[in-house]
Amino acid sequence: MNKTESMMTRSSLGLVRVAAISPALRVADVTGNVAAIVAALEEAATQGVQLALFPELCLTGYSCGDLFMQTRLHEAAAVGLAEIAAATARLDLVAVAGLPVPVDGRLYNCAAFLAGGRIIGVVPKIFLPNYNEFYEARWFRPGDETQATAIDLAGQMEVPFGVDLLFSAANFARCTVGIEICEDLWAVIPPSGDMALSGASLLLNLSAGNELLAKADYRRELVSQQSARCLAAYLYAGAGAGESTTDTVWSGHSLIAENGRILAETERFHFTTQIAIADMDLMQLEHERLNNTTFGAQQPERAFRRISFTLPRTDEAAPAALLNRHIPRTPFVPGDPRARARHCREIFSIQSLGLVNRLKHIGLTHVTIGVSGGLDSTLALLVTVKAFDLLGLDRAGIVAVTMPGFGTTQRTRGNAEKLAELLGVTLRIIPIHAAVRQHFQDIGHDENVHDVTYENAQARERTQILMDLGNQVGGLNVGTGDLSELALGWATYNGDHMSMYHVNAGVPKTLVRYLVEWAAESEFSGAATQVLMDISATPITPELLPLGEDDELEQKTEESIGPYELHDFFLFYAIRYAFPPRKVYYLARLTFAGVYDADVILRWLRTFYRRFFANQFKRSAMPDGPKVGSVALSPRADWRMPSDAVSRVWLDEVEALSL
Numbered sequence: 001m002n003k004t005e006s007m008m009t010r011s012s013l014g015l016v017r018v019a020a021i022s023p024a025l026r027v028a029d030v031t032g033n034v035a036a037i038v039a040a041l042e043e044a045a046t047q048g049v050q051l052a053l054f055p056e057l058c059l060t061g062y063s064c065g066d067l068f069m070q071t072r073l074h075e076a077a078a079v080g081l082a083e084i085a086a087a088t089a090r091l092d093l094v095a096v097a098g099l100p101v102p103v104d105g106r107l108y109n110c111a112a113f114l115a116g117g118r119i120i121g122v123v124p125k126i127f128l129p130n131y132n133e134f135y136e137a138r139w140f141r142p143g144d145e146t147q148a149t150a151i152d153l154a155g156q157m158e159v160p161f162g163v164d165l166l167f168s169a170a171n172f173a174r175c176t177v178g179i180e181i182c183e184d185l186w187a188v189i190p191p192s193g194d195m196a197l198s199g200a201s202l203l204l205n206l207s208a209g210n211e212l213l214a215k216a217d218y219r220r221e222l223v224s225q226q227s228a229r230c231l232a233a234y235l236y237a238g239a240g241a242g243e244s245t246t247d248t249v250w251s252g253h254s255l256i257a258e259n260g261r262i263l264a265e266t267e268r269f270h271f272t273t274q275i276a277i278a279d280m281d282l283m284q285l286e287h288e289r290l291n292n293t294t295f296g297a298q299q300p301e302r303a304f305r306r307i308s309f310t311l312p313r314t315d316e317a318a319p320a321a322l323l324n325r326h327i328p329r330t331p332f333v334p335g336d337p338r339a340r341a342r343h344c345r346e347i348f349s350i351q352s353l354g355l356v357n358r359l360k361h362i363g364l365t366h367v368t369i370g371v372s373g374g375l376d377s378t379l380a381l382l383v384t385v386k387a388f389d390l391l392g393l394d395r396a397g398i399v400a401v402t403m404p405g406f407g408t409t410q411r412t413r414g415n416a417e418k419l420a421e422l423l424g425v426t427l428r429i430i431p432i433h434a435a436v437r438q439h440f441q442d443i444g445h446d447e448n449v450h451d452v453t454y455e456n457a458q459a460r461e462r463t464q465i466l467m468d469l470g471n472q473v474g475g476l477n478v479g480t481g482d483l484s485e486l487a488l489g490w491a492t493y494n495g496d497h498m499s500m501y502h503v504n505a506g507v508p509k510t511l512v513r514y515l516v517e518w519a520a521e522s523e524f525s526g527a528a529t530q531v532l533m534d535i536s537a538t539p540i541t542p543e544l545l546p547l548g549e550d551d552e553l554e555q556k557t558e559e560s561i562g563p564y565e566l567h568d569f570f571l572f573y574a575i576r577y578a579f580p581p582r583k584v585y586y587l588a589r590l591t592f593a594g595v596y597d598a599d600v601i602l603r604w605l606r607t608f609y610r611r612f613f614a615n616q617f618k619r620s621a622m623p624d625g626p627k628v629g630s631v632a633l634s635p636r637a638d639w640r641m642p643s644d645a646v647s648r649v650w651l652d653e654v655e656a657l658s659l
Contacts, residue, residue, distance in 0.1 A: 004659050007582040010050075011172045011314035014283025014583070016202070017323065019044045019052040020235045022252030022266050022274045025242040027061040028073065034059060034080035037097060038087045040273045045091040047277055047323075050313050052095050053204050055239040055254075056125075056182050057109060059084075059099040062208035063244035068139040074102050081112055081119065082154040089117030092312040096179065098206040103148050103161065106141040111179045111206045112153075113167050115309045119153055120167060121160040125181035126191055136183075149305075163191065166200050166304045169311035174282040176200045176306070182207040185226060185236075194300040196230035201282050203232050208239035211251040211268070219253060220262055228260030231288045231295055233280040241271050256280075256324070259288060264324040278324040287578045318586055327591045330565060331572040332508045332629065344518035347511070347628045348383065351503045354626030355387040358501050359476065366397040366475030368466045370496075371420060373402070373412030375512045376504055378419065378535050380480040382519045383503045385423050398425040399473055403462045405432045415535050422528040428469070432461045459495030466499075476500045479623060484509035484564055486622060486633050487571045488608070489615020490557065497618050505625030506632050508571065509564040561611070562604035566596065570608040575639070576631050581605060581653040599658075606654050613647035 010016065021044065023036040037054055044052045056062055059077045067073055077099040088095050094115040101110040101122060108124035124143025128136040143163040151161045169175040178195030185192070185205050192203045203226070209219060219236070227234035233256075240252035251268035256278045266274035289295050334340040359367070369384055371377045381400060388395050400420040404413055420427040436457050440447050445454070470477045479499025481491050483506055491497040507515065513536050520532035558564060569588055573579045579587075588601045620635045620643050632638040 004657055005317065007653070007656065008318050008586060009315050010318050011174075011311075012582065013318050013586055014174055014281055014286070015318060015322075016051065016172070016175055016280050016282060016311065016314075017047075017049050017277065017319070018202070018233070018235055018256065018280055019047075019049040019275055019277045020237045020254035020256050020264075020266070021052055021054050021276075022238055022240040022254045022270075023054060023058060024271060024273045025058060025061055025240055027242070027244050028064050028067055029061070030059055030073070030076040030080045033061065034083050036273060037084055037095075040275060041084070041087050041091050041093065041095055043273075044275060044277070045093055048313070048316075048319065049277060050093055050311055051177075051202070052093060053235045053237045053254075054095065054097040054206065055237045056098040056111075056206040056208040057100060058097055058206070058237075058239065061243055062239045062250070063246070065244075066139070068100055068107065074100060074107075077101075078154040081114075082156075085112075085114040085119055085154070086117050088114045094309065094311065096177075096204055096206065098181070100140070101151070101153065103146060103151050106146070107139055108143055108146065109136065109140045109181060110143075111181055111204070113165075113177070113179065113307075113309070115312075119156050119159050120309045121165045121307045122151065122153065123165050123179040123181070124161070124163060125184060126163055127183040127187050129183045129186075134183075160305065160307050162305070164302060164304045166195060166198060166306050167309055168199075168306045169314070170308045172282075172311045172314045174201055174286055175311055177202045177204060179204045179206070181205065182209060185222060190226060191302070192226060192230055192232075192234075194302045195304070196232050197295075197298055197300040198302075198304045200230075201232055201285050202280065203227070203230060203234045205234070205236045207236055208243070208250065209253075210243075210248040211253070216251070216253055216268065220255065220265070223255045223257050224260055224262055227257035231259055231285055231292060233258045233282070233285065238266075240274070241269055259285060276324075279319065279322045281325070283579065283583065284577050291578075320590075322590065327587050329591050329595075330510045330568065331576075332511045332568055332631075333514055340514060341518060341522070344515050345522070347507065348386065348515060348519065348523075350626050350628045351383040351507070352386040352390060355383060355478065355501060355503055356390050358624070359387065359391060359393075362476065364474065364476050365393050366399065366470075366473045367478050368399045368401060368470045368473065368475050369478040370462055370466050370480060371400045371402050371416040372408075373414070373416035373419075373535060374538060375509075375516055375535060376482050376485075377416075377480040378532065379507070379512050379515055379519075380478055380503050381419070381423070381425070382516070382523065382532075384478050385425065386523070395424045396426050397475070398423075399428055399469060399475065400425045401428045401430060401466060401469060403430050403432045403465060405436065405458045405462075411534075412538060415531055415538070419528065419531045419535070422526075422531065430465055432458060432465070436461050456492040456495055459492035463492075463495045463498055470500065478503055479625065480504060482507050482509050482512055483631070483633065484568055484571065486619055487575075488561055488567060488611045489618050490561060490611075491618060493618055493621075497622070499623050502623045502625030505622065505634065506628035508568045508629075508631070510568045562607055563596075566592070566601065566604050567608055570605060571612075572631055574608070574612075575633075581609065581650055582657060585654075585657055602654065602658055606651065609647055609650045609654060613645060613650070616641050616645065617643040
């Protein structure tokens with residue numbers, strides 16, 4: 001295994017493939033139930049599952065009633081458990097299954113953790129329902145009453161036993177498993193809360209909840225919320241339709257959730273085995289916990305023993321496709337049109353309200369804003385118009401300034417002027433050619449040398465005009481850059497980098513276009529909508545280099561720094577979840593397969609990290625602006641990074657990926 005391969009294994013990327021299984025079963029038919037469980041394990045193994053969860057009392061069936069007091073049922077279950085344990089070695093996976101276990105003259109409803117052909121530990125159920133159709137206290141004792149810490153079971157001596165067990169993978173530091181059983185989750189304070197606070201990242205629930213009208217929805221909410229509250233992966237395996245229907249029905253509802261999201265679930269009401277499989281991201285969960293100070297401040301009420309086990313297949317190559325784990329190409333933009341519209345409306349409102357409050361605080365009725373006919377300045381102008389409308393101010397107090405320069409096209413200038421007129425704002429046209437040429441003369445720069453001095457002089461001249469006009473009209477200068485430009489440092493320091501309030505500071509480039517299109521359809525109409533749609537279709541460019549023949553653009557931003565859809569993808573996973581370059585690269589390759597090849601992704605990933613570190617000094621001096629999403633780069637709130645931090649550790653890993 002070379003260095004690149006060693007960085008791209010399941011464990012190095014924090015991935016574990018799990019299954020929640022509702023097997024076909026018959027009440028008290030231990031032999032048949034064990035066969036169904038082993039067959040399900042065989043199917044799960046073919047799909048690369050590393051850990052499989054089965055329901056409560058699945059070896060015997062949950063609805064055995066007074067048969068639970070039969071010695072023969074206990075003996076058959078123990079023999080069957082040994083058979084399932086042996087299958088874990090043969091199939092190279094971990095299994096957790098439920099059975100009744102007599103200990104010291106008391107019977108317990110238990111979960112057995114099986115790996116490598118052995119019983120690694122046994123966890124008894126704590127909360128026993130004894131209401132309505134449930135009578136568990138008739139047969140079982142609560143697990144937290146036991147004095148035993150180890151038992152002999154299925155021919156194996158000194159098996160760890162108790163409600164205080166956590167199972168930690170010796171070969172996968174992020175993987176610690178906690179187990180609770182059915183009613184435990186319905187408790188006011190479920191045991192899984194203490195397990196999570198003690199380090200369990202993967203929580204398992206063996207259940208036999210019956211089916212009632214609307215109970216499935218409640219179950220989903222319960223599982224989802226507990227996974228969110230614990231910042232954990234949560235597997236719930238429900239007993240199948242083969243349970244006794246004397247007075248109630250079971251549906252075989254199994255669920256897999258992660259931090260509030262249901263990733264997979266089985267179809268209900270089937271008599272055949274149903275399997276839900278998903279890839280869990282324990283690296284992502286680890287970051288969520290590290291980042292959540294409330295989680296870190298809490299201490300568990302219960303102490304736990306950690307039992308070591310080996311998680312199979314951790315050194316295998318990371319999967320070529322993630323199961324039931326959608327990785328969107330544009331993580332900042334919802335794929336569903338209705339969700340996207342709601343998203344855009346809320347962001348637009350946040351931006352507008354931020355500016356409203358700033359104008360009210362200062363007591364201003366005028367602003368200046370540079371308009372280029374591009375996406376960013378258009379969004380900022382629309383937000384400003386909304387803010388003025390909310391304040392009841394005359395839109396004429398918005399001084400929109402277009403400043404044609406050496407690279408300005410007729411299309412962008414025309415759109416800027418048309419939009420200003422249609423919106424009823426004050427338009428100022430101030431060409432910068434002469435002023436910039438004078439500046440070149442003053443500093444001794446050859447106008448024919450189209451370097452960074454040539455470009456930045458134009459950006460700073462425009463900012464100077466906007467600031468001075470602001471003084472002239474008694475107004476505030478509204479910034480127009482976006483979050484993606486801040487991340488990459490794609491702004492001229494003390495040029496377009498600077499303003500008096502930065503309404504787009506929290507909006508990534510991939511979202512700007514959708515916001516403009518949403519506003520065109522939802523906030524405006526007629527000719528304004530047509531202009532906005534044409535602006536949305538305009539190539540992204542700073543318009544700082546001279547035009548070619550026929551007014552043709554010679555400068556397109558994404559040809560210089562790379563596609564924004566890639567950079568926004570990198571930004572989201574590198575900052576929101578603090579993933580290392582190898583994980584960002586892996587996810588990008590999966591998501592952009594067929595769009596960009598591996599070398600292209602690696603090239604722009606290198607650019608992203610180099611520019612992100614090199615340009616922190618610009619973010620350290622950025623103006624105020626509203627946060628709108630989970631990724632923000634304000635030095636006063638979300639992102640505090642030294643401007644002279646060294647990027648070597650990250651770039652070294654990027655280089656290693658190319659070996």
